Amino acid sequence: MRLYETTFILNPQTDDTTIDRQIKAIIGIITGNGGKVVIEDRIGSRRLSFQINKLSQGYYTSLVFQAPTSVLPLIERHYKLDDSYMRHLTILFTGDPEKVKEQQIAFASALEAQERAEPHRSGQFHRESSHDRGGYGGGGGRGRYDRDDDRRGPRNRDDR
Amino acid sequence: MADFGDKRRRKVCRFCENKIEYVDFKDERLLRRFTTDRGKIVPRRINGNCALHQRTLTEAIKRGRHMAFLAFASESFR
Numbered sequence: 001m002r003l004y005e006t007t008f009i010l011n012p013q014t015d016d017t018t019i020d021r022q023i024k025a026i027i028g029i030i031t032g033n034g035g036k037v038v039i040e041d042r043i044g045s046r047r048l049s050f051q052i053n054k055l056s057q058g059y060y061t062s063l064v065f066q067a068p069t070s071v072l073p074l075i076e077r078h079y080k081l082d083d084s085y086m087r088h089l090t091i092l093f094t095g096d097p098e099k100v101k102e103q104q105i106a107f108a109s110a111l112e113a114q115e116r117a118e119p120h121r122s123g124q125f126h127r128e129s130s131h132d133r134g135g136y137g138g139g140g141g142r143g144r145y146d147r148d149d150d151r152r153g154p155r156n157r158d159d160r
Numbered sequence: 161m162a163d164f165g166d167k168r169r170r171k172v173c174r175f176c177e178n179k180i181e182y183v184d185f186k187d188e189r190l191l192r193r194f195t196t197d198r199g200k201i202v203p204r205r206i207n208g209n210c211a212l213h214q215r216t217l218t219e220a221i222k223r224g225r226h227m228a229f230l231a232f233a234s235e236s237f238r
Contacts, residue, residue, distance in 0.1 A: 007186065009227065043186070049225075049229060049230055050228060050231055050232065052228060089185075091223065094181075094182055095181070095184070096182070100182060100184065104184060104187055104190070106178070107180050107190070108189065110177075110178050111174065111190075114174070
């Protein structure tokens with residue numbers, strides 16, 4: 001059996017008992033099919049980076065569990081049937097469940113210490129190209145590698 | 161090669177330095193360090209990550225975006 005991690009966002013506007021029931025439902029599916037929950041992390045309500053279903057808050061829960069593969073489609077099905085799971089993600093958990101938390105904390109403080117010592121290596125990159133206006137590609141061209149420039153005549157008739 | 165002094169020292173992968181092998185997509189603060197203020201993933205040539213860690217990091221950032229920990233594109237740009 002492998003370790004998986006499933007994270008989901010619940011609608012925070014529902015009452016606490018409903019949220020609790022929905023978390024328990026997922027745990028129930030895991031344990032009811034020969035699995036075992038290793039870490040139950042109720043991250044709680046937090047701001048979403050962008051709106052989902054016109055909501056800007058979400059109740060996050062993350063479960064690390066060990067279960068046979070057959071459990072995964074059952075969980076997936078459950079997520080899809082209930083609209084109050086705003087987002088969900090099930091992945092293979094590759095970390096060490098016992099060490100992950102402390103490693104994270106250690107790394108965060110190490111990074112901070114480094115940045116204080118060497119500000120030029122800071123992880124913040126404020127300068128982006130001045131040509132960047134947030135689009136999706138395009139721009140540029142008219143260079144050496146701009147094919148069919150004089151080979152095929154005008155690109156479209158409206159040009160002229 | 162010209163002498164660039166301290167300015168052009170080799171960058172070392174910060175994940176390797178700290179012996180991190182698992183990058184959590186829920187660790188928003190960490191992921192923020194490796195994205196621009198517009199939300200783009202910082203390239204390897206700038207942040208100095210090794211190929212392996214850049215790959216794990218990229219995966220984590222993309223997962224983080226799906227779960228709304230990070231923005232796909234930042235609207236507010238000053």
